[in-house]
Amino acid sequence: MNQKEVILVVDVALLGCGGSMPMPNRFLSSLLINYKGRKILIDCGEGTQVSMRILGWGFKSIDIILITHSHGDHTVGLPGLLATIGNSGRTNPITIIGPKGISDIIKGLRVIAPYLPYDINIIEAESKACDFKITSEGLKITEKNHEISISNLELEHSSACLGYSLYINRKPKFDVEKATSNLVPKILWSRLQRGEVISFEGNKYEPEMVLGDERSGIKISYITDTRPIVAIPEFIFGSDLFICEGTYGDDNDLEKAKINKHMTFTEAAELAKAGNVKELILTHFSPAMLEPGKFLDSAVNIFENTVIGSDRLVKTLVYNK
Amino acid sequence: MNQKEVILVVDVALLGCGGSMPMPNRFLSSLLINYKGRKILIDCGEGTQVSMRILGWGFKSIDIILITHSHGDHTVGLPGLLATIGNSGRTNPITIIGPKGISDIIKGLRVIAPYLPYDINIIEAESKACDFKITSEGLKITEKNHEISISNLELEHSSACLGYSLYINRKPKFDVEKATSNLVPKILWSRLQRGEVISFEGNKYEPEMVLGDERSGIKISYITDTRPIVAIPEFIFGSDLFICEGTYGDDNDLEKAKINKHMTFTEAAELAKAGNVKELILTHFSPAMLEPGKFLDSAVNIFENTVIGSDRLVKTLVYNK
Numbered sequence: 152m153n154q155k156e157v158i159l160v161v162d163v164a165l166l167g168c169g170g171s172m173p174m175p176n177r178f179l180s181s182l183l184i185n186y187k188g189r190k191i192l193i194d195c196g197e198g199t200q201v202s203m204r205i206l207g208w209g210f211k212s213i214d215i216i217l218i219t220h221s222h223g224d225h226t227v228g229l230p231g232l233l234a235t236i237g238n239s240g241r242t243n244p245i246t247i248i249g250p251k252g253i254s255d256i257i258k259g260l261r262v263i264a265p266y267l268p269y270d271i272n273i274i275e276a277e278s279k280a281c282d283f284k285i286t287s288e289g290l291k292i293t294e295k296n297h298e299i300s301i302s303n304l305e306l307e308h309s310s311a312c313l314g315y316s317l318y319i320n321r322k323p324k325f326d327v328e329k330a331t332s333n334l335v336p337k338i339l340w341s342r343l344q345r346g347e348v349i350s351f352e353g354n355k356y357e358p359e360m361v362l363g364d365e366r367s368g369i370k371i372s373y374i375t376d377t378r379p380i381v382a383i384p385e386f387i388f389g390s391d392l393f394i395c396e397g398t399y400g401d402d403n404d405l406e407k408a409k410i411n412k413h414m415t416f417t418e419a420a421e422l423a424k425a426g427n428v429k430e431l432i433l434t435h436f437s438p439a440m441l442e443p444g445k446f447l448d449s450a451v452n453i454f455e456n457t458v459i460g461s462d463r464l465v466k467t468l469v470y471n472k
Numbered sequence: 473m474n475q476k477e478v479i480l481v482v483d484v485a486l487l488g489c490g491g492s493m494p495m496p497n498r499f500l501s502s503l504l505i506n507y508k509g510r511k512i513l514i515d516c517g518e519g520t521q522v523s524m525r526i527l528g529w530g531f532k533s534i535d536i537i538l539i540t541h542s543h544g545d546h547t548v549g550l551p552g553l554l555a556t557i558g559n560s561g562r563t564n565p566i567t568i569i570g571p572k573g574i575s576d577i578i579k580g581l582r583v584i585a586p587y588l589p590y591d592i593n594i595i596e597a598e599s600k601a602c603d604f605k606i607t608s609e610g611l612k613i614t615e616k617n618h619e620i621s622i623s624n625l626e627l628e629h630s631s632a633c634l635g636y637s638l639y640i641n642r643k644p645k646f647d648v649e650k651a652t653s654n655l656v657p658k659i660l661w662s663r664l665q666r667g668e669v670i671s672f673e674g675n676k677y678e679p680e681m682v683l684g685d686e687r688s689g690i691k692i693s694y695i696t697d698t699r700p701i702v703a704i705p706e707f708i709f710g711s712d713l714f715i716c717e718g719t720y721g722d723d724n725d726l727e728k729a730k731i732n733k734h735m736t737f738t739e740a741a742e743l744a745k746a747g748n749v750k751e752l753i754l755t756h757f758s759p760a761m762l763e764p765g766k767f768l769d770s771a772v773n774i775f776e777n778t779v780i781g782s783d784r785l786v787k788t789l790v791y792n793k
Contacts, residue, residue: 172556173519175526197552198494198519205496223552223584231518231548235493259583262576263544 161186161319161369161468163392166202168443168460170375170398170413170435171224178202178462179224180375180435182394186299186319189290191215192232193315193373199228200235206463211239214289217301218249219375220312221256229257230264237267243288244270248301250311251275276303276313296346304386306377308412314374316386321470322346326363333360369468372428375435378409379418384425391468393428394460395419396435400446413437416446420453434460482507482640482690482789484713487523489764489781491696491719491734491756492545499523499783500545501756503694503715507620507640510611512536513553514636514694520549521556527784532560535610538622539570540696541633542577550578551585558588564609565591569622571632572596597624597634617667625707627698629733635695637707642791643667647684654681690789693749696756699730700739705746712789714749715781716740717756721767734758737767741774755781 167178179196282297398413488499500517603618696717719734744752
């Protein structure tokens, strides 16, 4: 008998695609990830909670907030969002990860939301990966059996800034032949598949006795507010989805990009190519760039599977067969 | 010869009409006043700068920001707006007036905008009126010849909260008969009318020698986040425009209004009537109230000239003849 396999998916929504300041028809760059109903948010500029409300995925299930850096276009919306999450009835703690110094920024902004009905655990990341699994309180840091691993990379911007990469583990397939040859009683199959270690009628049974080979999971990488440093391709390598800043579309703005520590579409596409990612979504457009689509070709010529980001662009990522 | 009189007007734009949190189709309560091209802003919640951008009156000319109280729906947008004003090229100082404790709130929020190309003068108001006149640096505090006087009133909310009343002076009319009978040389007429005191050919000439009686100016009052306290009618008395919170439209929500320190439409209309104002605009609607217009009658039955506020509702106020 073959155990029924549930194909898990991850939904990703680009909440906004602007940089610098909120504009009438463009929210600020921010990403919302939905994994089994639990949410991870990356960055929270002014208005991010409004885009979240339009999207309609809810506020109460936000377990993790990743902040790239302290600049206002990535943080101003945080205290208002924390208050709104409080109003949603959440009492479970939230984990916030950010670069060195983010605790002081959050402390400052929380002057208008000093009392919340839940705790906030702030981690100043410094290159250390954090592993999470779903618990009764949502996604929480774990030392074993993690479902998601969140890595970070120090970028090159005008303030301390982190890129993030999320890896969603995929459990090995149930292997009927292996289970049968290991003489595992059928009554234990589903519990072993879920990862339990079981003592039964004097014998010890482990998940490995019924599971096949490791299978590749889903990798999502998010890089904004940086120059294209050499460490990025390795960090994002093989991502199913690579969301990357393209503050400037026009290659003639390369000098501006260098001065302001940002990237052009061409530079983002070169990273996508070097990182062998599956798809690139461009975001964090300069307010002066009204039609980023005009410059899509500069990126596509280097990396074909490039998409111009737009507010509430939603992608559903499915495990490869 | 009659001196040509320029009839001055004041433009007032309600930037948003929501309370509590920013919603997809409703910005948070905030008012922008345009007096001779100089701007005064009341409150700055998350998204206020986006509504200002849609309105299109510019950022550089904002000389005064009045903050009613520290709650996030009235302050979260402040650091982002200050940064945007900086980007607009402003170098002249800005005056911010707010209740006791507002300095600490602004200090906290400015963690993301610590460096600005202009100075900020913060006044914790405590019932003292501030007088302003237009200078080469915009509206600045003055001790004489003020053009605008800004009064405040301590309200009854869950945190220290101020109501504001702005009185825009109207200069007396030029009186030809008076100027002639006072033997004022014609060459001095326009300078005296502008308020100068002049020594000319051994004689001293004062504005009063060419000006008629005092004329009533324009009064705008703004009251949000309070219960209807007895001091309000006198404070707003005779306002040409009274912008007042009506968090709840339904009279059945009176208990909620009492608990949350807000008002119903009925209560706001009673204040407008008692204060003998010319027009009432309701604002600061609860996010739960999707169609405030449904409850307009409760207000109109008490005070006829009531308008339901809407985002970027603009009124132009002209001096009475």
